[in-house]
Amino acid sequence: MLTEIRAGPYTVRGISVGGVYTSLQVPELGVVLDAGIPLRSFAGTDHLFLSHGHADHAAALGALLGIRVLIGKPRPPKVYFPAEIEAPLAEALAGLGRLHHTDMRIDAVPLRPGETWPLGHDVWVRAFRTHHRVPSLAYQFLRRVPKLRPEYHGLPAQEVARLRRAGEDLFEESERLELAYVTDTLAHVLDTAPALLESRVLILECTFVDGRRTVLDAQERSHVHLDEIVARAERFQCEALVLMHFSQSHSPEEVQARVRERMPAALGARVIVFAPERGRWFG
Numbered sequence: 020m021l022t023e024i025r026a027g028p029y030t031v032r033g034i035s036v037g038g039v040y041t042s043l044q045v046p047e048l049g050v051v052l053d054a055g056i057p058l059r060s061f062a063g064t065d066h067l068f069l070s071h072g073h074a075d076h077a078a079a080l081g082a083l084l085g086i087r088v089l090i091g092k093p094r095p096p097k098v099y100f101p102a103e104i105e106a107p108l109a110e111a112l113a114g115l116g117r118l119h120h121t122d123m124r125i126d127a128v129p130l131r132p133g134e135t136w137p138l139g140h141d142v143w144v145r146a147f148r149t150h151h152r153v154p155s156l157a158y159q160f161l162r163r164v165p166k167l168r169p170e171y172h173g174l175p176a177q178e179v180a181r182l183r184r185a186g187e188d189l190f191e192e193s194e195r196l197e198l199a200y201v202t203d204t205l206a207h208v209l210d211t212a213p214a215l216l217e218s219r220v221l222i223l224e225c226t227f228v229d230g231r232r233t234v235l236d237a238q239e240r241s242h243v244h245l246d247e248i249v250a251r252a253e254r255f256q257c258e259a260l261v262l263m264h265f266s267q268s269h270s271p272e273e274v275q276a277r278v279r280e281r282m283p284a285a286l287g288a289r290v291i292v293f294a295p296e297r298g299r300w301f302g
């Protein structure tokens with residue numbers, strides 16, 4: 020069963036188990052985040068983001084492209100990834116194409132940290148450098164919307180409409196930071212890219228949740244420990260903090276309990292654990 024949660028105005032569905040597989044879909048933005056497992060209902064999505072090339076995030080890309088052909092999608096998807104992996108990704112897909120005799124074309128969008136790219140309508144994506152053992156990116160989805168310039172604030176609506184008709188330049192463009200996806204990184208990313216903390220919804224990895232793996236263990240593996248999130252609790256401004264990519268060494272129930280116990284109340288009310296309530300991990 021896929022996990023599905025509601026975070027602010029967004030739905031996040033999919034599967035995430037650290038080191039095993041992670042693939043999430045946010046239908047309201049029309050995006051899939053990572054392809055560690057080929058989920059049938061994700062194959063038709065036109066914008067796919069790879070955080071990095073590790074197998075638990077990227078190994079199912081070929082299978083997902085195969086399903087896309089099967090369901091009759093006429094165009095290849097746009098696949099966004101760290102620019103450094105452009106050549107190995109192209110080689111891997113070419114090899115899979117020869118192996119499967121299937122169309123493995125993608126519309127490749129290599130991105131570098133700091134780049135912003137339009138997805139269509141008013142949605143854009145911005146890439147941030149994360150800190151992992153291989154080239155990796157976090158993605159922040161934003162909306163660019165017109166906002167009344169400060170000098171016109173407080174004017175009656177009729178006056179605004181009159182000025183607009185008269186051709187006055189009343190609006191400036193503003194960015195609404197909607198949702199960020201941050202995985203496989205040192206928690207240090209929250210210091211190097213603090214703008215991620217301003218996202219309305221923040222999806223963040225939390226691979227280890229108790230003392231069986233210490234903060235130091237997590238840092239050695241370039242991952243985030245729950246203790247590091249708790250230590251920064253006051254810095255999270257988001258409406259919803261979605262924690263995922265838990266290690267399979269914790270059961271879903273343990274994860275739910277540890278996060279509930281450890282999170283300070285002010286942040287705890289906004290935290291959503293992306294894991295089954297009980298039972299076992301998917302698969």
Ligand SMILES: [Zn+2]
Pocket residue numbers: 037038041073075076203264
């Ligand atoms: Zn991972």
Ligand SMILES: [Zn+2]
Pocket residue numbers: 071073151203
């Ligand atoms: Zn990784």
